[in-house]
Amino acid sequence: MKNNFKAGVVQFDVKSGQVETNLNTVFGHLEKLASENVSLAVLPEMFSCSFDNENLSKHSKLSDKVVESLSFFARKNQMAIAGTLPEKEKDQIFNTMVFIDVDGKVKARYRKMHLFRLTGEHLYYTAGNKIVTIDSSFGRLGLMICYDLRFPELARSLYLKDAQMIIVSAQWPESRKEHWKTLIKARSIENQLFMVCSNRTGMEGDLRFPGMSMIIDPMGNVLTEAANNEKIAFADIDPGLVKKARTLIPCSTDRRQEIYG
Secondary structure, three states: OOOOEEEEEEOOOOOOOOHHHHHHHHHHHHHHHHHOOOOEEEOOOOOOOOOOHHHHHHHHHHHHHHHHHHHHHHHHHOOEEEEEEEEEEOOEEEEEEEEEOOOOOEEEEEEOOOOOHHHOHHHHOOOOOOOOEEEEOOEEEEEEEHHHHHOHHHHHHHHHOOOOEEEEEEOOOHHHHHHHHHHHHHHHHHHOOEEEEEEOEEEEOOEEEEOOOEEEOOOOOEEEEOOOOOOEEEEEEOOHHHHHHHHHOOHHHHOOHHHHO
8 A cells, every 4th residue: 555545435225226316326425525535435235226136137238337437536536436236248247346446447347256145146146256456546455245254265365465455345234233343353353454344224125234334454443434324434544554563463474374275
């Protein structure tokens, strides 16, 4: 990472299938972050249409235009933006995180590797098979989506690729909100990096979503956590804290890679 900057998270009640409505909400919140000089903003999982799974093919056709409009905003406001939306390739649909840097260019796409079977994601989406890090304006970042948090191997792989921050977009339910917070802190502490994590609010079907979007520093300290009724939250990021944490507790030096890989 380079100089200090502000990172922010956006959370809202993502309306199933209502792309235009959701985009209007997104841009309203991004404008607020821009007014606070936030340089990096993370949106919830499937922010454009939610899990309107029966209509994914239709929604995916709009994704390029959605990304184009976000790119324009990013370039105009010098704000990097990340979030996930449906991406179609041939006859396959992916839940894809797009990372747009401050110059408005798409610098990375990450396809969700771990599909959540409890809600039937594997019936509608194809799992990605590539771990993604990106050399961004803020240094090297790693990308993850929701259920990925339960797989420490992925976060560790990003760490081994020298990620100093992991960005997460999610739709994580109220019933497992303690898992959400615990796993984010664990991924931060064990890999000694920042976590910038956005989660949605509201209801979809029988599921309630708590928000609780948060930013965690490399020692596991909560820099900011949004309440359910808040729409944005942001925090100052001091990149030097990564080196400080890794020097204070030199886990990388003491890893026994020859034993456990």
